Amino acid sequence: MKTALARPGLISLAAGFTDNATLPVAMVRKLMNEVLGSARTGQPALQYGTTAGEINLRQLTAEHLQALDGGRGGRAEATERVVITGGSQQLLYMTMEALCDEGDIVLVEDPTYFVFLGILQSRGIQARGVKLERDGLDLAHLETVLERLKAAGELPRVKALYLVSYFQNPTGATTSLAKKAAALKLLRAYERAAGHPLYLLEDAAYRELRFAGADVPSALTVRGAADRVIYTGTYSKPFATGARLGFGLLPEPLFSTVINIKGNHDFGSANLLQQLLARALATGLYDQQVAKVQRNYGRKAEVMRRAMAEHFPAEVEVWPARGGLYFWVRLPKHIAAGVKSKFFQTALKNEVLYVPGELCYANDPSRRKPAHEMRLSFGVANDANLREGIARLGAVLRKMTNV
């Protein structure tokens, strides 16, 4: 893939990068001039801070989350459990470090965010897949999986359910609040057999990249469940990926454990970026940028959707995208789409790249990995390349479905 990406004619529908065209260059320049405009604000921004993050950004983050969740949740109490990290990836890693030993089990959506699978693998943690429907987690299958683990005596190894709950990577699916509440209830019911809390790790990385429909409240709003929800979010994708900051809201005692771990990893993320984000949030410029990004991705998703409707054979199933960066495309079952498949290689020969869906499935011995899916990103390519990329893929597809 690396070699392919260096080819000048290649259209990549693979990368999860954000769109260069909407990056807030002038806005960040303005904010930096404000932060660094005086010694009073500039010196603290260029000094070490605290491990959990700057208190103003932690407060603004708690308020931001509360606003997204329609005013639910106590802001002051929440601030104390907010940690600022170098992207939400860092928090996912540290949460796994805090929660799991080698050989432990984490339940994941089937398919799920492949980089998270990499984290699990690197730490010797097993992943078990829970089926995903167009509206999110398959609750009946979650119960089946938990029941099977219980029967096999493996429940004490289970630590958490990982959910990319908004415009999921790779499928674009969003899990409803009702489903999140039901999942939490189910997890709670198995805690006695597990012998410890079973956490819901809600990864809301794409939450603010919404361009259709209404926001769904987070699992933090489920009554009585806040002590079981680990919420991770990010300022990178909605604002600027180069000023990478993420955040988390964690229940105690997990919060304290993660702070200790972060103390060992880096004892705090860069203050300059934290002051930049705090000022962006406080001045309303953050919201302005998010609105711009949402309009842009909404338009690009529509460009890609129309191109797929025009160029893809009718047998191809495309899941709807109401936010995020991806379309999930399911080919007829006889067309394999993996890295070594004829389809992938032919697409590459025709200068178009996608993420094979099979990379997004955990190594779960209880089922075969589906091999006929792909993740298409409308994040990076411009409108013309989105159309051309889809046209190329469509041409390859039509040839293969006619055979």
Added chain:
Amino acid sequence: MKTALARPGLISLAAGFTDNATLPVAMVRKLMNEVLGSARTGQPALQYGTTAGEINLRQLTAEHLQALDGGRGGRAEATERVVITGGSQQLLYMTMEALCDEGDIVLVEDPTYFVFLGILQSRGIQARGVKLERDGLDLAHLETVLERLKAAGELPRVKALYLVSYFQNPTGATTSLAKKAAALKLLRAYERAAGHPLYLLEDAAYRELRFAGADVPSALTVRGAADRVIYTGTYSKPFATGARLGFGLLPEPLFSTVINIKGNHDFGSANLLQQLLARALATGLYDQQVAKVQRNYGRKAEVMRRAMAEHFPAEVEVWPARGGLYFWVRLPKHIAAGVKSKFFQTALKNEVLYVPGELCYANDPSRRKPAHEMRLSFGVANDANLREGIARLGAVLRKMTNV
């Protein structure tokens, strides 16, 4: 300590923070305006990058290291093994993650950087102390320690020797090139018995905070030893701790392992900070700032040294400081200086705080931790507070040495 630090009248000679007065607020503002002055340079700075770091900063880092080492070492070859991290702390952590399993042993200076001891402890890695002389590592003791570990059959658990080789935290000692070469030779001699490479982890965090004497070449310049040296440095302390970036130069295959680990931790440090540092290095503003910082710490060290000469009893031993942020002070042996000691508590009542030396010693069962030492930092306090802080400590000391 936390409660004490909130007291308004307290003079802290404990914190390892840098001096607010010399933070390059206007310089960073200027550099940010340049980086974000056009879409051409601004967009890449606000976009995701690669896990190892931006290629221009990696190149500049290799050149910078080469310049510090007097032109020795191949620049192009070195660039490929440079990784940019969120402070050098992150690299220390990832190196331990790459190199050590639970129960493994790392040799450290006795005393050493206490945060590194925290990393080891958090990962279940044992530390064994090697005595430190005023001019660095005690080579005879290093051989004794290695010989003892060999006799006990523990050598296969030993993975590295950790050396804060420039203006060491906490003692200010610098290890000469001859000593580094001899240490590498010794380590090599025990590799057969260990059954694997024994690395020298050279932490050069304070290297550029030099205000007296000449620079010492790094262990990377020792002939034929570059494949055993892990070099970690930082741009945080010499430039701006709030724009935290560190770097490392690692031999293969360790470099690739660390890149994989960083891929899981955060898949790359913030590009905006990397472009800031690259521009600072390329324009010479970095060197200008380093010169300013060196002058400032040189002056403050002299203020503290004179105050100690004036206020401390003659029995107190002060190690010289030619760089860094710290003086190492050894009290008469009967005066305990630990957190629970009468001296520490009386100093605190008199509104002055220091780092008890015993915190900087590993939990090594083969010797008792010395308890009569302290680390005094001239980094944060201004001249008046340095004088006043030392006067207060001196008054407490004189009372206790007279009794």
